[in-house]
Amino acid sequence: MIDKKVASAGAAVADIFDGASVMIGGFGTAGMPDELIDALIARGVGDLTIINNNAGNGESGVAALIREGRVRKIVCSFPRQPDSHHFDAAYRGGKIELELVPQGNLAARIQAAGAGLGAIFTPTGYGTLLAEGKETREIDGKHHVLEYPIHADFALIKAQRADRWGNLVYRKTARNFGPIMAMAAKTTIAQVADIVPLGSIDPEAVVTPGIFVQRVVKIAPALAAAA
Amino acid sequence: MIDKKVASAGAAVADIFDGASVMIGGFGTAGMPDELIDALIARGVGDLTIINNNAGNGESGVAALIREGRVRKIVCSFPRQPDSHHFDAAYRGGKIELELVPQGNLAARIQAAGAGLGAIFTPTGYGTLLAEGKETREIDGKHHVLEYPIHADFALIKAQRADRWGNLVYRKTARNFGPIMAMAAKTTIAQVADIVPLGSIDPEAVVTPGIFVQRVVKIAPALAAAA
Amino acid sequence: MNRLNRDQMAARVAWDIPEGAYVNLGIGLPTKVANYLPQEREIFLQSENGLLGMGPAPAPGEEDWELINAGKQAVTLLTGGCYFHHADSFAMMRAGHIDICVLGAFQVSVTGDLANWHTGEPGAIPAVGGAMDLAIGAKQTFVMMELLTKQGESKLVEACTYPLTGLGCVSRVYTDLAVFDVGAEGASVIEMVDGLTIEELRKLTGVPLAFAA
Amino acid sequence: MNRLNRDQMAARVAWDIPEGAYVNLGIGLPTKVANYLPQEREIFLQSENGLLGMGPAPAPGEEDWELINAGKQAVTLLTGGCYFHHADSFAMMRAGHIDICVLGAFQVSVTGDLANWHTGEPGAIPAVGGAMDLAIGAKQTFVMMELLTKQGESKLVEACTYPLTGLGCVSRVYTDLAVFDVGAEGASVIEMVDGLTIEELRKLTGVPLAFAA
Numbered sequence: 107m108i109d110k111k112v113a114s115a116g117a118a119v120a121d122i123f124d125g126a127s128v129m130i131g132g133f134g135t136a137g138m139p140d141e142l143i144d145a146l147i148a149r150g151v152g153d154l155t156i157i158n159n160n161a162g163n164g165e166s167g168v169a170a171l172i173r174e175g176r177v178r179k180i181v182c183s184f185p186r187q188p189d190s191h192h193f194d195a196a197y198r199g200g201k202i203e204l205e206l207v208p209q210g211n212l213a214a215r216i217q218a219a220g221a222g223l224g225a226i227f228t229p230t231g232y233g234t235l236l237a238e239g240k241e242t243r244e245i246d247g248k249h250h251v252l253e254y255p256i257h258a259d260f261a262l263i264k265a266q267r268a269d270r271w272g273n274l275v276y277r278k279t280a281r282n283f284g285p286i287m288a289m290a291a292k293t294t295i296a297q298v299a300d301i302v303p304l305g306s307i308d309p310e311a312v313v314t315p316g317i318f319v320q321r322v323v324k325i326a327p328a329l330a331a332a333a
Numbered sequence: 334m335i336d337k338k339v340a341s342a343g344a345a346v347a348d349i350f351d352g353a354s355v356m357i358g359g360f361g362t363a364g365m366p367d368e369l370i371d372a373l374i375a376r377g378v379g380d381l382t383i384i385n386n387n388a389g390n391g392e393s394g395v396a397a398l399i400r401e402g403r404v405r406k407i408v409c410s411f412p413r414q415p416d417s418h419h420f421d422a423a424y425r426g427g428k429i430e431l432e433l434v435p436q437g438n439l440a441a442r443i444q445a446a447g448a449g450l451g452a453i454f455t456p457t458g459y460g461t462l463l464a465e466g467k468e469t470r471e472i473d474g475k476h477h478v479l480e481y482p483i484h485a486d487f488a489l490i491k492a493q494r495a496d497r498w499g500n501l502v503y504r505k506t507a508r509n510f511g512p513i514m515a516m517a518a519k520t521t522i523a524q525v526a527d528i529v530p531l532g533s534i535d536p537e538a539v540v541t542p543g544i545f546v547q548r549v550v551k552i553a554p555a556l557a558a559a560a
Numbered sequence: 561m562n563r564l565n566r567d568q569m570a571a572r573v574a575w576d577i578p579e580g581a582y583v584n585l586g587i588g589l590p591t592k593v594a595n596y597l598p599q600e601r602e603i604f605l606q607s608e609n610g611l612l613g614m615g616p617a618p619a620p621g622e623e624d625w626e627l628i629n630a631g632k633q634a635v636t637l638l639t640g641g642c643y644f645h646h647a648d649s650f651a652m653m654r655a656g657h658i659d660i661c662v663l664g665a666f667q668v669s670v671t672g673d674l675a676n677w678h679t680g681e682p683g684a685i686p687a688v689g690g691a692m693d694l695a696i697g698a699k700q701t702f703v704m705m706e707l708l709t710k711q712g713e714s715k716l717v718e719a720c721t722y723p724l725t726g727l728g729c730v731s732r733v734y735t736d737l738a739v740f741d742v743g744a745e746g747a748s749v750i751e752m753v754d755g756l757t758i759e760e761l762r763k764l765t766g767v768p769l770a771f772a773a
Numbered sequence: 774m775n776r777l778n779r780d781q782m783a784a785r786v787a788w789d790i791p792e793g794a795y796v797n798l799g800i801g802l803p804t805k806v807a808n809y810l811p812q813e814r815e816i817f818l819q820s821e822n823g824l825l826g827m828g829p830a831p832a833p834g835e836e837d838w839e840l841i842n843a844g845k846q847a848v849t850l851l852t853g854g855c856y857f858h859h860a861d862s863f864a865m866m867r868a869g870h871i872d873i874c875v876l877g878a879f880q881v882s883v884t885g886d887l888a889n890w891h892t893g894e895p896g897a898i899p900a901v902g903g904a905m906d907l908a909i910g911a912k913q914t915f916v917m918m919e920l921l922t923k924q925g926e927s928k929l930v931e932a933c934t935y936p937l938t939g940l941g942c943v944s945r946v947y948t949d950l951a952v953f954d955v956g957a958e959g960a961s962v963i964e965m966v967d968g969l970t971i972e973e974l975r976k977l978t979g980v981p982l983a984f985a986a
Contacts, residue, residue, distance in 0.1 A: 108792065134632035135632065136626045185685060185687050194685060197685060206687070207688075209608065210653060210654055212646075213647045213650045214450070214650065219868070220868055221441065221864035222864065222867030223441070223454060223455055224454035224473070224477035225470075226450050226452070227451035228451065229697075233727040234723065234724045235724075249727075277537070277626050278611075279609050279626060282609050286645055289868070305853055308538070309826075309850060310538065310855075312857075313645075315865075316853075335580045360822045360845075361838075362838040412899075431899075433900070435904070436903040437867055437905070437910070438906070441863065443859075444860040448647070448650075448651035449656065456910075457867060457909060459909075459939075462899075463901065498613075503856070504839050505824075505837065505839045506822050506824055506840055508856050508857070508858050509859050513859060513860045516651060531639050532639035536643055542644055542652075544606070544657050
């Protein structure tokens, strides 16, 4: 019997290694897998490449990973936030590498990895600083930049419900990067509010088929709030 | 008030023009928008480019379009079927152009169009007849072929339910090409078994957001069976 | 002259958005446009983080922090709205499914180049978000900004000096003093506030301006 | 010697599919593998037309023609299965999410080249379907075929003479006479039916064969 449930966040991230690339879902407060990130911090590995839309804010989540010096490089679209002081300090101190990617290219490159494409020509960013040094091509009268897929060793995402095969549904705008990161990472770990019996999720409404998910761990919202 | 409902299949296809490119959803018996194709035949326009997984079979649908001499070119992955005699005859008679595309590249190229990409490097087809004359590139040790998006003027698809904003859900494997064709065509026309009030479709379970759908027409299954 | 305040600017932009339009409002000033969309028009607001049919802010105390907009503010979903993932969301923009995108700007050139993501100052931490995708993807990109900087320099320019967000992507610029069309043909004035003359406007902007009949 | 029949070949392939594998069975002969998957193993069958967790054929009279497989036969969905669109379906293949793909073949070369889509005969109408995607996408591609044509020619060849489906994509070949590993190192024999010798097999195939210890 296949059961992708894992007992704890710690067990779920137990094989994330020094130097791993780790996608982290979430946009703002929605879909951030906070407990998985806490477990990753507790695990103590470093030299990580983190792929997330932002570069952390406040004292938790990605910001805490950076504060603890675990992040060698971050790939994101919007690192500058009012309370992103840990990223700011690390960046100004030359302690973290930043690859800044327009948000749509970030999504498209993650999706390209999940779909097994070798590269994509995208119009976004053409003629800007973020395309400097990149190959460009005019196609059908429109300028494009060649961008490569973003793969990762692990994806940490947050969904609403899972079953033991790893099928996922999300909640509202917490969906954001979850489905495409799940497709792009070698090992996808989803923290969910609930794990339900097989067949409880409508097969027409599954957002992430279980094939893209290797582990699910239940983090009850109450526990999450108390954490 | 925005209401994308159209009264009849005939009215839904009334602006499809000579020389138009038309995507047609469906895979086998599932998701084929038969009544929209009938309406297109009745409309009498020709010189069409049809994008579908197959090239029609039997006497209805795409086969009938070909029989009536309306199709200049077909883009598909699998034209040869036991009862695809109308395509066979047209092809052997030099009356129809065939662009044969591996099914996954067909899907990826349609998706690329819907996503506004200029081109994609795909590993599928490398080193085969279907990549002859195409640009290739080795990326990360793997050979890829450069493929361009497939756009269309119209998409004719079949879904299960719509609301007046054009949100769609599908039924089982009738989903197939519907969601990506809806994104790739300038005008997407969906025939559906039912049109429900706004809000009746769970916002978490919408498969094709209304932004990708311009017209919906109700073809009751009973009517469809009688047709 | 009757310089428009920010709410009046938002109302002016809103007036040009037709029924049925799919619209993305950038963070900051453009967000205000939502408050002035005519009630009788059904207009679809898209948010880059995976939301179509965005409704107004919830009542205080009813915020759901898994239902937010691109500016990370709590919002609501209209009946008939829906959710989707980030790749689909940016497909909506990149492929021109969004009819109108309204953005703020540091500078816009008369040919429609946009600079709105980075001041280029040494030491500034760059952050782009969805700006570049929004700028080039929508069928029409509107910019909404005060015409002059606090120092009195025109933000409508012959050529942007700030780092670009996109090339030739802006079609219309709404300001507190005038509305301009921009593009390959250069800038033309669509309307001006009462009490302003084209000569004054030319002097303020310092760029060649046609005057739309 | 004990030549395997098609059901025995299917059972042999099924034996090698581990619990938890995501598997695509090509149309034709490979479809039979589903009948022999060990009941005690949970194995996930994917169908290219947008189905994961494919179950057996429905009882006669209970067919739902909107629930079909790639061969356009009526199937069922297991509890826990789900539906998705064609782009996601082929993403599963192309990016190696599918663990094992089982395909039929006209020819396989000792280096793993596959020819299974087109005889190349003049006048033949070409049709490829998902063959090329399946061939190159899965983590492992297994081929299942009779070793010899009706004319007695080996379908395991030094170099394919039929048009290729994919280059170096096959890792293992199951036949009625033997099982081979193929790849950059050439072909090696994993097992043979009772009563067949490596010398006889070399003669039948005419290709260099290593013998796995």
